[in-house]
Amino acid sequence: MFESLQERLGSILNGLTGRGALSEADVSAALREVRRALLEADVALEVVRSFTDKVREKAVGAAVLKSIKPGQMVVKIVHDELVDMLGAEGVAIDLNAPAPVVIMMVGLQGSGKTTTSAKIAKRLTERQNKKVLMASLDTRRPAAQEQLRQLGEQVKVATLPVIAGQNPVDIAKRAVQAAKLGGHDVVILDTAGRTHIDEPLMVEMADIKKVSSPHEILLVADSLTGQDAVNLAKSFDERVGITGLVLTRMDGDGRGGAALSMRAVTGKPIKLIGTGEKMDGLEEFHPKRIADRILGMGDIVSLVEKAAENIDAEQAAAMAKKMQSGKFDLNDLAQQLQQMSKMGGMGGIMGMMPGMGKMKDQMAAAGLDDKMFGRQLAIISSMTKAERANPDILKHSRKKRIAAGSGTDAAEINKLLKMHRGMADMMKAMGGKGKGGGLMRGMMGGLASKMGLGGLGGGMMPGGMGGMPDLSKMDPKQLEALQKQAQAAGLGGMKGLPGGLPGGGLPGLPGGMKLPGLGGGGGLPGLGKKK
Template sequence: MFESLSQKLSGAFERLTRRGALSEGDVDEALREVRVALLEADVALPVVKDFIASVREAAIGEAVLKSITPGQMVVKIVHDHLVQALGGGAEGINLATTPPAVVLMVGLQGSGKTTSTAKIAMRLTRRERKRVLMASLDTRRPAAQQQLATLGQQAEVKTLNIIGGEPPLAIAKRALQTATLEAFDVLMLDSAGRLHIDDELMEEIAAIKTATKPIETLLVADAMTGQDAVNVAKTFQDRIGVTGIMLTRVDGDARGGAALSMRAVTGQPIKLLGVGEKLDALEDFHPDRIAGRILGMGDVVSLVEKAAENIEQAEAERLAKKMQKGQFDLDDLADQLKQLQKMGGIGDILGMLPGVAKIKAQMKNAKIDDKVIGRQRAILSSMTRKERKNPDLIKASRKQRIAAGSGTSVQEVNKLLKQHQEMARMMKQMGKMGQKGLMRQGIQSILPRG
């Protein structure tokens, strides 16, 4: 998300920060590039106008233009205004009410409402230890209720029993009664959607909202639809009233304009991001972190959180001890590649590191992506346990067998073995030097020779 916008803004600000002194004209030239970049990212025109006007007003002040680092000051002003445009501070799901807290999910058909309902329910169950009941109110879409029941089994979250022919309002009332009697903490209601907004849909949702009095009415919007998602959000806010927004499919939206427009157009915060199809592919929306990613400053906090969630402490400690002894076999390499994929792959991790926009572009040109990791894991899986423990056993005939078994080439097998040799050499060098030796001689002492 935001890749194209980030690249264009990085280019504009790189030119700006290279200059020593800045004139008003320099700032205007940079802001023109920012304006074009925002419009190309599908940000709503009124939002772009307000954003540029407020940034310009702050950026052409005497304190900025005559400061020691005027370029950096302008970048900071843009960052601060981006944070405000995205909503200021992070806002999670509000459950501060007498249980059961009702969360009503609304949106158009195909926006990912049902999957998002299950994602949130699973997170509340596992992270916050809440007892959650899910109920599907979608009686129009074929097998919609069965879909939620299946997702409930996968997420280990209870779903309301399905009664054929029961209308949506009656299901909502029965769900609320069940959640109350059985002492559930949260009731998630997955409402029906339509391919477009109509009066019948709005009346149905309004009736459900009146009957269940939800503390949260979350609009699920598809980020891939860009400006259409913003228009849908405005209509739902005007006619129903929503308390927050969840953007789905943000992993496939390189422009990100919907996220920048949502808050300004609806006045409601984006609370969650759907970043993939899996049930755990859910992120909190942090405006300051997102602004950092857009401007190429990275998001190290989110990266650390992601690592803490996906990397098992015992496994990390085991590997650390082996590294201290200078040991690193192909099984360890396989574990590292598996962890990398669990964390979202190379692209996701690089997107959270500061100043890597150029590196990402170079990697894309060199065709280094997550498919390479998948192929390397296939090669490692085609080896025997003895071969992974002792790579010296792998000669020509074994390489041919491994390549055939993994659907790769002997050249790819050789490349992986060379990569492992270099990593193992570095681990051995670090083990010999110890922490004090490494600090004394520097990182150059373990880098590849020649």
């Protein structure tokens, strides 16, 4: 998300940080480019105007222009104003009301209301241990109620049984009553949408609100619609009164205009963002973290949280022990590729690492992307158990069979085997020193020369990585301090890539597993929640 805006703003602000001194004319010229970049990202004109005016007012004073590092001061001002535009603090779904708490989902047809309802239900059930009931109020769209029932089965959340002939208002009444009788903590009402806003739709929403008394009214909007999403939010808020926003398809929105405009225009917080079709593709919206990503400062805290959610601690410890003994077969490689995919793939992980977002194009040009990893997984899946455990037995006839089974060719199989041998050698060498492996560092470092990036995974990102405390035991203030360190590294390295995070940077994942490019060293014991 925000790829195009991140690239444009990064280029503009690099020009400022690269100078020893700044004049008022320099700042004005840069802000003209910032204004153009925001408008091209489909940010509302009134929001762009307000944003650039505030930045100019703070950036042209003597305290900034005559400071030791004026360019970095301007970048900080831009960052702070971005955070302010996005809402300063993240706002979670409010469940502070007598049970059952009613959450009413509204929006146009096709915005993703039904899928988002199921994602929220899953999140509340698994993370907050809430008993949730979902009810479909969409009697117009064919199979809408059946769709919610099937999603309910998928996420293991109860859905209100369908009674033929009931209208949406009656279903809403019955859902609230059923939630009370069933001892549910939350009831989610998935309302019907239209292809456009019309009077009957708004009347229906108002009637449902009247009989169900929702504590939260969440507008689900497709982020790809840009300015239209902002106008939609204003219309729903004026007629029904929304309490928050959920932006879907954020993973496909390289511009980000809707996210940057909606909070500023409506005054309503963006509470959640949808980042994929899978039921776990939903994230809380943290304005500060989003601003960090947009300015290429990374998002270390979110990266650590993703690791905590997706890393199996016992499996990671076993893998680290295996690597220390110098054993590393194709089963291990497949496992690591799958783990990277769960954490958002190469692009998602790189986007959360300070200063690394700008490397995506270079990596894609070198063929190092999620599609390549997908092909490699297909190749490994086409092998027999014996071949995965002992790649040395792969001769011409076997490679021919594997290529046919995976839809690839012998050249790609040879590339995979060469990469595996290089990483296995590195694992063995590092294991001999007691460093505990570091697969991802090996993967990134081994391809660095191919991309012309020098010490990627080695000298460019900090090696060692030891000496960090267990992040799972750190309180929010300590985590925030870690993020500030990462930001400082990102700001300091805006002309290029940061030479290393202060204080040794991030440690590895549990039991010595590593994030891509983050070097070798200590682990994050206790991060993995799965058993």
